[in-house]
Amino acid sequence: MVKIPVKILIVDDEKDFVEMFSLRLTRQGETVSAAYSGQEALDLLEKTQIDVVILDIRMPGMDGIETLKKIKAAYPLVEVILLTGHGSTETAVEGMKEGAFDYLMKPADFEDISAKLANAWKRKDEQEERIRKAEARLLLRRSGDI
Amino acid sequence: MEINTLENDTGKVVRVLLVDDEDSFRNAIARRLERRDMVVSQAPDGTSCLEYLGANEADVVVLDMKMPGMSGIETFKAINKYHPGLKVIFLTGNAAVTEGVEGVKAGAFDYLSKPVEIDHLAGKIRQAWELKRLEAARERDKIFRRRLEKRMMHTQRLASLGTMSTGIAHEINNPLAIIKESAGFMRMVLEGPGQIPEKDMLFKGLDKIEKSVDRARRITHQLLGYVQKHSQGLSPVDIRQLSEDTVVLIKQKTQAKKVSVQWDTEPEHQMLMYTDPFQVRQVLINLLENAVDAVQTGGQIRLALYRKDQSVCLEVRDNGSGITPENMKKIFDPFFTTKPNVSENESGTGLGLFVVHKIITGLSGSIRVESEPGHGATFTICLPEWHSD
Numbered sequence: 001m002v003k004i005p006v007k008i009l010i011v012d013d014e015k016d017f018v019e020m021f022s023l024r025l026t027r028q029g030e031t032v033s034a035a036y037s038g039q040e041a042l043d044l045l046e047k048t049q050i051d052v053v054i055l056d057i058r059m060p061g062m063d064g065i066e067t068l069k070k071i072k073a074a075y076p077l078v079e080v081i082l083l084t085g086h087g088s089t090e091t092a093v094e095g096m097k098e099g100a101f102d103y104l105m106k107p108a109d110f111e112d113i114s115a116k117l118a119n120a121w122k123r124k125d126e127q128e129e130r131i132r133k134a135e136a137r138l139l140l141r142r143s144g145d146i
Numbered sequence: 147m148e149i150n151t152l153e154n155d156t157g158k159v160v161r162v163l164l165v166d167d168e169d170s171f172r173n174a175i176a177r178r179l180e181r182r183d184m185v186v187s188q189a190p191d192g193t194s195c196l197e198y199l200g201a202n203e204a205d206v207v208v209l210d211m212k213m214p215g216m217s218g219i220e221t222f223k224a225i226n227k228y229h230p231g232l233k234v235i236f237l238t239g240n241a242a243v244t245e246g247v248e249g250v251k252a253g254a255f256d257y258l259s260k261p262v263e264i265d266h267l268a269g270k271i272r273q274a275w276e277l278k279r280l281e282a283a284r285e286r287d288k289i290f291r292r293r294l295e296k297r298m299m300h301t302q303r304l305a306s307l308g309t310m311s312t313g314i315a316h317e318i319n320n321p322l323a324i325i326k327e328s329a330g331f332m333r334m335v336l337e338g339p340g341q342i343p344e345k346d347m348l349f350k351g352l353d354k355i356e357k358s359v360d361r362a363r364r365i366t367h368q369l370l371g372y373v374q375k376h377s378q379g380l381s382p383v384d385i386r387q388l389s390e391d392t393v394v395l396i397k398q399k400t401q402a403k404k405v406s407v408q409w410d411t412e413p414e415h416q417m418l419m420y421t422d423p424f425q426v427r428q429v430l431i432n433l434l435e436n437a438v439d440a441v442q443t444g445g446q447i448r449l450a451l452y453r454k455d456q457s458v459c460l461e462v463r464d465n466g467s468g469i470t471p472e473n474m475k476k477i478f479d480p481f482f483t484t485k486p487n488v489s490e491n492e493s494g495t496g497l498g499l500f501v502v503h504k505i506i507t508g509l510s511g512s513i514r515v516e517s518e519p520g521h522g523a524t525f526t527i528c529l530p531e532w533h534s535d
Contacts, residue, residue: 014320020327027334107323107363110330 005031006121007049011041011067012056012083021054024110030117038062042070050078052101052120054113057084057091065095072099077127079120083108160184160275161203165195165221166210166237175208178264184271192216192224199229206255206274207234208267211245219249226253231281233274237262307480315366322359322366329355368497369480380509382532383423384416385458386451392430393449399435404444407434410463413451418532419458425505426529432498433462433525439485440466440523457511457528464524469517477515478503502527 008030012018015036022032033048035041039062041053053071057064068080082095082103092103101120104112162184166172169190176186187202189195191213198204207225211218222234236257238246246257255274258267329352336348393400393407400407419426437447441464450461469477476482483496506513506527517523 014324016324017320017327020324020331024327024331024334027331027338105367106319107326107359110327 003029005029006117007031007033007051008117009033009035009041009044009048009050009053011035011038011053011059011064013037013059014056028114038064038067038070041067042074045071045075045078050075051124052117053078053080054117055080055082055100057082057095065091065098068095068098068100077124079124081113081116081120160271161205162186162271163189163195163198163204163207165189165192165207165213167191167213168210175262175264175267179268179271182268184268192218192221195221196224196228199225199232204232205278206271207232208237208271209234209254210237211242211249211257212239218245219252222249222252222254231278231285233278235267235270235274311369311480315369318362319366322362325355326359326363329359365495365497368495368501380420380422382418383421383426385419385426385460385529386413386415386417388423388427389430389449389451389460392427392434395427396431396434396438399438400447403438403441405438405441405447406445407447407449410448410450410461417451417453417458419529420532421509421511421529425509429502429505429527430460430462432502433527436498436525437462437464437466437523440464440468442466453531454528456531458531459526459528461524461526463522465522468519468521469515469523470519474515474517 008025010018010021010025010032011034012021013036018034018036022034025032033044033050035044037059041055044050045053055064055067055071059067062070064082068082071078071080076099079101080095080099082092082100083106084092084103092100095103101123102116104116160183162179164172164176164179164186165188166175167190172188172190176188179186187198187204189198193216195207195209199207209218209221209225213221216224218236222236225232225234233255234249234253236246236249236254238249238257238259243259246259249257255277256270258270332348333352333356336342336345336352342348434447438445441447446465448461448463450463452459452461473482473484477499479496480500481496482500503513506529509529511527511529513528514526515523516526
C-alpha cells in the first residue's frame with residue numbers, strides 16, 4: 001500500500017511533546033516539520049509546503065489564535081487543527097470561527113488525531129482538486145476563444 | 147400544658163413569676179396581673195423560686211428584695227447564673243431605694259418601691275418582656291448569621307479549591323500529553339519488525355502507562371469540565387425535557403444495572419428555568435450517575451419537579467445506601483469519593499458533586515441533600531424560574 005504522506009507542521013512550545021509526536025507521525029508515514037513558536041511556524045510556512053498545521057493554542061509570544069489568523073490569511077488552503085492543553089473550549093470555538101478545521105483537547109488519543117488529520121488533509125485535497133479543475137476549465141475556455 | 151407552652155413560645159403571653167414572702171400581697175398582685183392578660187406563677191421564697199425556674203419557663207421575675215432565707219439579691223444572682231436572659235424586676239421596701247439601685251447595678255431590669263402601683267408594675271413587666279424578646283431575636287439572628295458565615299466560608303473554600311485545581315489540571319495536561327505520545331511511540335516501535343526481547347513484558351508496562359494516563363486525563367478533564375464549557379449563556383430551558391433527555395443519555399448505565407428511573411408524579415407539561423442547558427445537563431448526568439452507583443441492582447430512582455419561591459426545583463431520589471452523617475459534610479469537597487477503585491476505570495474521581503455544586507452556585511441556584519443511611523438519598527437542585535416578560 002502506497003501512502004501519500006501528509007505534510008504536517010506541529011507548533012507547540014512543549015519541545016518534548018513536539019518531539020515524541022513527530023516521531024510517532026513520521027513512523028506512521030507522514031512528513032513532519034516542527035516549530036516551537038508562532039513566528040517560527042510562519043517562517044517555516046514561507047519556505048516549506050505544508051498540508052496541515054497542528055497548533056497549540058497557548059504559547060508564549062504570539063498565541064495560537066493570533067498565529068492561526070496569520071496562517072489563514074497568508075495560506076488559506078492550509079488546514080489547521082488546534083490543540084488545547086487548557087480546557088479552554090471557548091478559545092477553541094473562537095479558533096474554529098477563525099477558520100480552524102477542528103480542535104483537540106490535550107492529551108488527545110492518537111486515533112482521534114489521526115482521524116482528524118486525515119479529514120483535514122482530505123478537505124484540503126478536495127479543495128485543491130476543485131481549484132485545479134476550475135483552472136483547467138478556465139484554460140479550456142481561453143483556448144476555445146482563439 | 148404542652149399547648150400552653152407552645153403558645154408562650156410564640157411570644158404572645160407574658161409569663162411572670164412573682165416571688166414574695168407576703169402571701170396576701172402576692173396573691174393580690176397576681177390576680178391583678180392576670181386580669182391584664184399575664185400568666186402568673188407564684189413563689190414564697192428564693193429557694194422555691196429557683197425550683198420553679200428549674201422546671202418551668204418564665205419571661206419576667208418580680209422579686210422582693212427582703213425575704214426570709216435567701217435574700218432577693220442572692221436569688222437574683224442564682225437566676226442570672228442559671229437562667230441568663232430572664233428579666234428581673236426588684237420590689238424594694240419604701241425606705242430601701244439604695245438596695246434597688248444596687249440590684250439594677252447588678253444587672254436587674256429595674257426596681258419598683260412598695261407599695262406598687264399595679265399599672266406601673268404591669269408596664270415595667272411588659273418593657274422587660276419586650277427587651278427579652280428583642281434579645282432572643284438578636285441571639286437567633288446571631289446564630290443564623292454564624293451558620294450563614296460558616297456556609298459562606300465553605301462555599302468560598304470550595305471556590306478557591308476550584309480555582310487552584312483547574313490551574314493544576316491545566317499544567318498537568320501538558321506533561322500527560324508527552325507521556326501519552328511517548329508511550330504511543332514506544333508501542334509503534336515494539337509493533338515494528340525489529341527484534342526486541344521480552345516484547346510481552348514491555349507491552350504490559352506500556353499498557354499500564356497508557357491506562358494511567360487515561361485515568362489522569364479523566365480527572366483533569368473533569369476538573370476543567372465546569373469551566374464554562376459550551377457556555378452559551380442563559381436561556382429558557384424546559385427542565386422536564388432536559389431531564390428526560392439526560393435519562394436517555396445514561397440509559398446504558400441504568401439498563402446494565404436494571405435500575406428504573408421514573409417521575410414521582412407526572413410533572414407539568416413544560417417547566418421553564420432560566421439557565422444554561424449544557425451545564426445543567428452536566429449536573430443531571432452527575433446526579434443520576436451517582437444515584438445509579440448508590441443503588442443495588444434493580445434499584446429505583448425517582449424524579450420530582452416542582453415550583454417553589456420563584457424557582458423550579460428538581461429532586462433526584464434514590465433508594466440506595468444513603469450517606470452517613472460524617473460523609474455528608476464532605477460530599478461536595480473535591481477529591482472526596484466513596485467509590486474507590488471499583489474497577490480501574492470506574493473508580494470515582496471525587497469531582498462529580500464538586501462540579502455539581504460549582505455549576506449550581508454559578509447559575510444562582512441552590513442544592514440540598516437529605517439522606518438517612520440505608521434509606522437512600524435525595525438531591526434537590528433549584529434554579530431560577532423563567533418568566534416570559
